[in-house]
Amino acid sequence: MKIQLQVDEKYQELEVEIRTPQYxxxxxxxxxxLQAPQKIEAYRDQKIHMLHVNDIIYIYSxxxxxxxxxxxxxxxxxxxxxxxxxxxxxxxxxxxxxxxVNLNHIxxxxxxxxxxxxxxLSCDFTVPVSRNYLKLLKQRLGIGGQS
Numbered sequence: 326m327k328i329q330l331q332v333d334e335k336y337q338e339l340e341v342e343i344r345t346p347q348y349x350x351x352x353x354x355x356x357x358x359l360q361a362p363q364k365i366e367a368y369r370d371q372k373i374h375m376l377h378v379n380d381i382i383y384i385y386s387x388x389x390x391x392x393x394x395x396x397x398x399x400x401x402x403x404x405x406x407x408x409x410x411x412x413x414x415x416x417x418x419x420x421x422x423x424x425x426v427n428l429n430h431i432x433x434x435x436x437x438x439x440x441x442x443x444x445x446l447s448c449d450f451t452v453p454v455s456r457n458y459l460k461l462l463k464q465r466l467g468i469g470g471q472s
Contacts (some may be wrong), residue, residue, distance in 0.1 A: 328413060363377060369398065378413060381417075386405075394450070419452045422455065428465060
């Protein structure tokens with residue numbers, strides 16, 4: 326991949342141009358990353374917080390509400406889990422019916438005797454991985470071949 330930067334005062338805003346011989350998954354991933362928002366609104370104590378995506382360790386749904394978990398606090402969003410999943414599809418992966426994890430916060434995976442899989446995330450948060458989502462998780466992490 327070749328990257329060029331041109332700085333010129335004639336431009337009024339940032340402009341990105343992609344030139345490629347074919348449209349493939351790599352190009353699609355780059356485009357999604359460029360288009361993805363870096364911050365999202367979240368609520369706590371009657372205040373609206375602008376939360377940076379990298380600060381979110383995992384997102385979960387409980388009792389019809391969706392929460393963002395950071396290292397220090399839990400914040401509420403008005404979005405549904407599937408909406409958040411679509412918005413942050415590059416940074417997060419679903420690991421069970423009610424949870425998304427930030428790929429950048431995964432430290433390691435653990436398998437126990439009963440073949441149950443758990444992820445250990447930053448701040449030593451441990452979360453279960455459903456067998457239904459294990460293949461997708463491995464694909465997103467680029468591990469395990471085609472298993």
